[in-house]
Amino acid sequence: xxxxxxxxxxxxxxxxxxxxxxxxxxxxxxxxxxxxxxxxxxxxxxxxxxxxxxxxxxxxxxxxxxxxxxxxxxxxxxxxxxxxxxxxxxxxxxxxxxxxxxxxxxxxxxxxxxxxxxxxxxxxxxxxxxxxxxxxxxxxxxxxxxxxxxxxxxxxxxxxxxxxxxxxxxxxxxxxxxxxxxxxxxxxxxxxxxxxxxxxxxxxxxxxxxxxxxxxxxxxxxxxxxxxxxxxxxxxxxxxxxxxxxxxxxxxxxxxxxxxxxxxxxxxxxxxxxxxxxxxxxxxxxxxxxxxxxxxxxxxxxxxxxxxxxxxxxxxxxxxxxxxxxxxxxxxxxxxxxxxxxxxxxxxxxxxxxxxxxxxxxxxxxxxxxxxxxxxxxxxxxxxxxxxxxxxxxxxxxxxxxxxxxxxxxxxxxxxxxxxxxxxxxxxxxx
Ligand SMILES: Cc1cc2nc3c(=O)[nH]c(=O)nc-3n(C[C@H](O)[C@H](O)[C@H](O)COP(=O)(O)OP(=O)(O)OC[C@H]3O[C@@H](n4cnc5c(N)ncnc54)[C@H](O)[C@@H]3O)c2cc1C
Numbered sequence: 340x341x342x343x344x345x346x347x348x349x350x351x352x353x354x355x356x357x358x359x360x361x362x363x364x365x366x367x368x369x370x371x372x373x374x375x376x377x378x379x380x381x382x383x384x385x386x387x388x389x390x391x392x393x394x395x396x397x398x399x400x401x402x403x404x405x406x407x408x409x410x411x412x413x414x415x416x417x418x419x420x421x422x423x424x425x426x427x428x429x430x431x432x433x434x435x436x437x438x439x440x441x442x443x444x445x446x447x448x449x450x451x452x453x454x455x456x457x458x459x460x461x462x463x464x465x466x467x468x469x470x471x472x473x474x475x476x477x478x479x480x481x482x483x484x485x486x487x488x489x490x491x492x493x494x495x496x497x498x499x500x501x502x503x504x505x506x507x508x509x510x511x512x513x514x515x516x517x518x519x520x521x522x523x524x525x526x527x528x529x530x531x532x533x534x535x536x537x538x539x540x541x542x543x544x545x546x547x548x549x550x551x552x553x554x555x556x557x558x559x560x561x562x563x564x565x566x567x568x569x570x571x572x573x574x575x576x577x578x579x580x581x582x583x584x585x586x587x588x589x590x591x592x593x594x595x596x597x598x599x600x601x602x603x604x605x606x607x608x609x610x611x612x613x614x615x616x617x618x619x620x621x622x623x624x625x626x627x628x629x630x631x632x633x634x635x636x637x638x639x640x641x642x643x644x645x646x647x648x649x650x651x652x653x654x655x656x657x658x659x660x661x662x663x664x665x666x667x668x669x670x671x672x673x674x675x676x677x678x679x680x681x682x683x684x685x686x687x688x689x690x691x692x693x694x695x696x697x698x699x700x701x702x703x704x705x706x707x708x709x710x711x712x713x714x715x716x717x718x719x720x721x722x723x724x725x726x727x728x729x730x731x732x733x734x735x736x737x738x739x740x741x742x743x744x745x746x747x748x749x750x751x752x753x754x755x756x757x758x759x760x761x762x763x764x765x766x767x768x769x770x
Contacts, residue, residue, distance in 0.1 A: 349509065351518045355381040355488070357728045358508060358521035360495045363391025364714045365698025365721035366527030367478045368416045372725025373525075374485035376749075378732065380725075381519065382487050383510060385494040386638075389478045391529060393714050394471040395637040397551040399574065399581060400453050404715045405465035407675030409439030412668045413715040415755030416722045420477060421467050429473035431575050437463045451560075453572035453581065457673035464672070470575045495528065498536030504692045504736075505537055522736040523693045523728040527721060530597060531645030531700035539688040540648040544705070545593035549585025549640025550609035554617060555633035558626050571620065571627075579633055582620070584613045585640055596644040605639055642699075643712060649702030650739070651684035657707070664743045665759030666723035666750060669716035671709065679710050680758030683743050686724050693736040697724035719755065726750055 357373040359366050362384035370382040382389075392398045401421065404413040411418075424430035431452060437445045440463045449455050454466040482489055496516070497509035508519045526533035531541055557580050560573055571580040590609065594601040613635065620627045658677040665680035685702040686695045698717040699708070710716060723746075730746050731738045751762040 349516050349518045351520055353381065354520045354522075355379045356522050356732055357381070357525065357725070358383065358519050358523070359525045359527055359725070360508065360533050361391065361526065361528035361698070362389040362489070362491075363527060363529055363698060363717070364393045365529075365717040365724075366391070366525070367482065368718040368721030369525045369527055369697050369725035369728075370487045371416060371481050371485045372722045373728050374482075374487045376726060376729040378729045380485075380487050381490060381521070382482065383490045383493050383495060383519075385492070387491055388475055389482070389489070390471065390474050392638065392640065394474050396640050397471060397553065397581065397634070397636040398640065398714065399469055399471050400572075401467040401469060401714050402454070402456065402672040403464040403466045403670045403713065405438055406670045406678050407439065407462055407464060409435075411465060412670050412678055412756055413719050415719060415750070415753065417715045417718040418754070420474070420718070421469075423477050424467075424469050424473055427473050427477075429470040429575050430467050431469075432465065432467040433463050435465075438465045439463065450569070451573050453583065457675065462675055464670075466672075468572070468575060495532055495536075498524075498533050500537040500691050500694070503690060505694055508533070523695065523731055523738060525724045525728055526694065526696045526700060527698045527724075529641070529644070529699045531647060531696065534647050534688065534691075534694060534696055534700065535645060537691045537694055539690045539694065541645045541700075542648060543597065543645045544643055545595050546642050546644070547585065547587045547590045547593050548596075548605045548609055549583070549590075549642075550613045550636050551581060551583050551585070551640055552613055552617065552635040553579055553581050553633040554620065554627060554630040555579045556630045558629065560626060580627070580630070582613075582616065584616050585609060589616075596641040602639065609639060610635065643705070643708055645700055646708060647688060647696045647700055647702040649685055649688045649696070651682050651702060653679060653681060653685050653703040653707045653711070655704060655706040661759050663759055664747075666727070666743070666747060666757055667716065667719035668756045668758035669710050669713065669719065672713055673709070678758070679707055681711060681716075681720060681723075683723070683727065683741070683746065686720060686727065687739050689739075693731070693738060695724040695728055695738050697721040722755055723750060723757075726753075
């Protein structure tokens with residue numbers, strides 16, 4: 340059964356150069372990158388805070404900024420964030436001398452922070468535990484300093500791209516339905532809401548949901564005690580632990596992350612079962628005997644939903660391939676040694692000329708998504724997309740005709756690792 344909504348005129352509230360939809364880690368990076376390059380940039384978010392899974396989902400671990408052999412492969416805005424969080428006492432990570440180490444003592448020490456993953460041999464990676472509230476504060480400060488217009492409490496509900504070019508993005512909020520008419524759009528919704536609305540080809544999967552939570556009031560969390568076993572992790576706050584609850588071992592059924600009824604059922608069931616796990620931990624782990632429920636993730640942990648099938652799909656076999664149009668690089672959090680250079684074509688679609696994607700909905704296979712979905716990689720593709728959007732303004736907003744060599748030089752000159760062939764330092768363009 341259907342009901343035809345009456346046609347009506349909608350107010351156009353703005354025509355920014357760049358509209359970034361979704362203020363998760365990728366969207367924040369994209370908006371800052373675009374605004375710092377002088378573009379009139381809007382960032383729209385459906386919820387009441389920024390950071391997405393990295394904050395509201397309590398996914399408070401930046402995995403991984405290195406390749407597993409001690410070389411850093413993500414820098415740029417992600418490293419800038421880490422540096423600022425560090426000055427606030429809100430980040431904890433292995434010192435450089437320990438990166439790549441397989442020694443038992445540092446491996447066990449950092450395992451307690453949730454920074455050791457993957458099959459043996461265990462290795463210390465450059466990963467960062469951080470405080471989500473500080474992440475939000477720093478994001479607000481950086482967005483504001485860059486001149487981004489942030490609009491919270493606003494859902495993107497429709498996209499009109501009739502001639503292969505986004506003409507209108509419809510927002511829904513307490514103010515009703517409103518239209519933004521940007522020159523370029525960046526989809527950082529994680530779920531690919533914009534790319535789907537614009538008619539871009541994509542894949543979608545069902546997943547087991549997670550619901551991470553934190554307990555406060557833990558005792559005796561000394562580094563030399565064998566208390567964790569991966570069931571809970573230390574955090575930057577003394578006495579608080581992070582419990583990474585959920586997933587295939589804990590939740591029976593996969594859900595469709597795009598179905599509100601399935602999401603609602605999962606919210607209720609995950610919360611019930613996660614709180615049972617909290618009770619069990621209090622009863623069985625001496626350090627947590629007096630612990631209280633600090634907070635529960637405000638959003639389910641959804642690892643993936645829609646992924647763009649764009650101009651290029653990065654596959655497993657592309658590990659260690661240096662693409663000439665690479666604009667970001669990432670390691671793999673469970674694999675040591677392999678790096679993926681992310682071609683610009685993973686952010687673009689042949690179907691829509693003024694649309695870019697970044698973060699967990701870029702054009703990669705499910706296997707490579709494991710690497711590119713991680714927060715550092717999401718920020719790296721976000722930074723690349725934000726910069727690319729500004730470069731595209733010189734060519735009428737057509738993101739597929741951007742001079743990618745100039746884009747790579749720009750990103751490199753501003754501190755990002757771009758992968759691919761060595762960038763000519765003499766031509767790098769610091770911003
Ligand atoms: C259980 C789990 C464990 C993980 N563990 C780690 C880890 O240890 N380390 C790590 O680095 N990564 C980890 N990840 C991956 C990482 O957290 C995410 O992939 C990453 O945070 C995605 O960032 P994003 O900005 O692409 O998307 P998101 O964080 O999902 O942000 C998307 C934003 O868009 C907004 N949005 C969505 N739709 C709309 C719309 N229609 N209109 C307006 N706004 C919209 C959302 O509210 C959200 O703020 C994990 C993920 C999960 C689920």
